[in-house]
Amino acid sequence: MPNPTDRFAFSRSARDLIGLAAAHPELHRVAQATRPALAAVALGIDKLEEALDRERRELVRTNEARLQRYLTACATWESPGRRNLVHADPPVPQPALGEQPGAGVGHRPHDGVKAMDRDAFAEASEPRC
Secondary structure (H helix, E strand, O other): OOOHHHHHHHOOOHHHHHHHHHHOHHHHHHHOOOOHHHHHHHHOHHHHHHHHHHHHHHHHHHHHHHHHHHHHHHHHHOOOOOOOOOOOOOOOOOOOHHHOOOOOOOOOOOOOOOOOOOOOOOOOOOOOO
């Protein structure tokens, strides 16, 4: 990653972060606001590695909690009677073909096309202005 701001945000290497903080102290101060583990740069490599490990464990726990919420939500989807999520509710009755104005055979735009006429859609049947 060439951008130092991105490197501060995503690097997992304590050595890289210490070198980056030495090269860009102003960006290091700004990056600490969004990534508190970077405050341990001043404490040395051992403390920074501990802070990075703690950060990683917190991210793992956050992800586990997210997955648990997903599994809890999925449990209702798997319950009996909800097998087909798309059609779980009875369909809304549609009016019969003759009840819709303009919906009868002969009133739809494609009614004049013959099934055997393969080129019917290749050219417009009416001149276009």
